[in-house]
Amino acid sequence: MKIWMNGKSVDEKDAKVSVFDHGLLYGDGVFEGIRAYNGRVFMCDEHIDRLYRSAQAITLTIPMTKKAMAKAVVEACKANRIRNGYVRLVVTRGIGSLGLNPYTCKKAQVIIIAAGIQLYPKKLYDTGLAIVTVGTTRNQAEAVNPRIKSLNYLNNILAKIEAINAGAMECIMLNSQGYVAEASGDNIFIVKGDTLITPPSWCGALEGITRNVVMKLAPEQGYKVKEDVLTRYDLYTADEMFLTGTAAEIISVVNVDRRVIGNGKPGPVTRELGRHFHAFAQSSGTPIT
Ligand code: PMP
Numbered sequence: 001m002k003i004w005m006n007g008k009s010v011d012e013k014d015a016k017v018s019v020f021d022h023g024l025l026y027g028d029g030v031f032e033g034i035r036a037y038n039g040r041v042f043m044c045d046e047h048i049d050r051l052y053r054s055a056q057a058i059t060l061t062i063p064m065t066k067k068a069m070a071k072a073v074v075e076a077c078k079a080n081r082i083r084n085g086y087v088r089l090v091v092t093r094g095i096g097s098l099g100l101n102p103y104t105c106k107k108a109q110v111i112i113i114a115a116g117i118q119l120y121p122k123k124l125y126d127t128g129l130a131i132v133t134v135g136t137t138r139n140q141a142e143a144v145n146p147r148i149k150s151l152n153y154l155n156n157i158l159a160k161i162e163a164i165n166a167g168a169m170e171c172i173m174l175n176s177q178g179y180v181a182e183a184s185g186d187n188i189f190i191v192k193g194d195t196l197i198t199p200p201s202w203c204g205a206l207e208g209i210t211r212n213v214v215m216k217l218a219p220e221q222g223y224k225v226k227e228d229v230l231t232r233y234d235l236y237t238a239d240e241m242f243l244t245g246t247a248a249e250i251i252s253v254v255n256v257d258r259r260v261i262g263n264g265k266p267g268p269v270t271r272e273l274g275r276h277f278h279a280f281a282q283s284s285g286t287p288i289t
Contacts, residue, residue, distance in 0.1 A: 002079040004072055004112035007064075009079045015111070022105050023092025027152030029108075030054035033246045034087040036077055036114075040285030041087070043209050044070050047246075048089075050209065054148045055091060055108075062091055063108055070286065076114040077288045086117035086247060092151065119185075119247040120169065125274075128254030128266045129243070131183070133232060134162035134171040138181035138204035146181065146204045156184040170243065172235065172256065175204035180230040186245035187211040188253075190230065190238035191269045197234070200227040210244040210277075217276050223269065232257075240267030249281075250274045 003015035023029035032047045048066050055062050062069070073087055089112050096105035120129070136159040139146050144155070156173075163171035163184065172188060175181045181204030182188055189198045189211075196218050201207050215225045235241065241253040241261050250273055252266035 001113075001115065002076070004076040004079070004110075004114075006110055007072075009075065017092070017109065017111075018095045020095045020098070021092050021109060022094065022096050022102060023090070023109070023151050025098070026093075026100065027150065027154070028058070028060075028102060028105075029090065029092035029151040030058065030060060030149055031091070031151055032087075032089040032149060033117075034073065034089060035246050035281070036082050036085045036087065036288060037281045037285065038283070039083040039288050041070075041073055041077065041288060042281050042285040043213065044073060044286040046209050046212070048073075050149060050207070051089060051091065054150060057145065057148045058150065059102070060091065060093060060108055062110065064110065069110075072110070072112055073114075074286060074288050076112040080114045082114045082116075083288065084116075086115060088113040088115070090151070117247050119245075120251060124169075125251055126266070128252035128264075129170055130168055130255035130258075131170045131172060131253055132163055132166045132168045132257050133174060133235075134159045134166075136162055136173065137176045138173040140176055141202065141204070146206055147201055149206060160184040173204070174232075178231065179203050180232070180235065181205050182208075183243050183245075186243035186248050186251075188230075189214065189242050189244065190234060191240035191242075191267060192234075192238060194222070195224040195226060196269075197226055197228050197230060199230050203229060208244055208246075210246055210249065213277065213280065214244055214250065214273060217280060218273060221272060221276060223273075235261070238262065240270050242266075242270045242273075250277050 094105040187208040
């Protein structure tokens with residue numbers, strides 16, 4: 001496998017990071033996960049925009065333009081003959097001293113890994129997920145704003161550990177006020193009648209690219225979409241529920257905290273949106289040429 005690193009395509013075995021990189025020492029950096037479908041990079045500009053916004057929020061200067069970054073993502077796919085796959089874009093603070101001070105790091109490092117991903121077993125897309133709400137609350141906006149897709153994912157990892165220990169593959173994180181924020185690595189939607197509801201980002205959700213695609217596609221299929229505050233009551237009484245994410249795509253949730261959601265099977269709205277999402281993903285994006 002070839003890894004794109006700071007302007008060069010290098011062999012995987014030579015793609016190494018210094019132990020003094022603050023990305024490693026402190027989780028100081030930002031990242032993106034992007035999909036390639038059918039020889040195109042899906043929502044490439046949207047991911048790159050979010051990457052630069054995350055970087056700006058932590059005063060990290062990415063040493064290349066957005067245009068050059070988009071070109072590098074395509075190059076990384078080409079170098080690995082990826083036509084359908086997953087791209088991990090990582091920007092670390094770079095090499096500095098052992099102290100916290102990010103200003104000792106002279107230059108950010110840019111790493112692009114173009115590979116594959118399978119987040120959930122295929123079968124779960126037919127049966128739906130059983131998930132749990134966990135005690136680890138989502139980071140507060142005043143601390144590490146969840147809108148920043150930073151390399152420090154400990155908040156999400158602690159939640160994921162709780163989920164796995166409870167026998168679930170994913171969880172729902174609430175914010176410190178008890179409102180639903182998101183899953184540990186995905187956004188959440190509920191369906192009530194003909195309306196899709198997802199928590200606003202101020203409740204502690206990342207502004208997911210897949211979430212935005214669903215919010216755009218759903219009205220075209222005749223559904224209403226709104227951002228609203230959700231409590232566990234809303235989850236338990238939902239007709240349908242699903243998670244969205246670049247790796248997960250759209251996956252139904254049929255059980256929360258051992259309570260059956262809807263009729264316990266992936267619902268018609270989720271399945272319809274899933275079909276439209278796939279059709280859209282297969283036919284749009286930046287060509288890998
Ligand atoms: N929330 C979190 C915490 C995430 O890490 C992700 C990405 N895996 C998402 C939501 C979904 O965002 P996107 O659709 O942009 O992948």
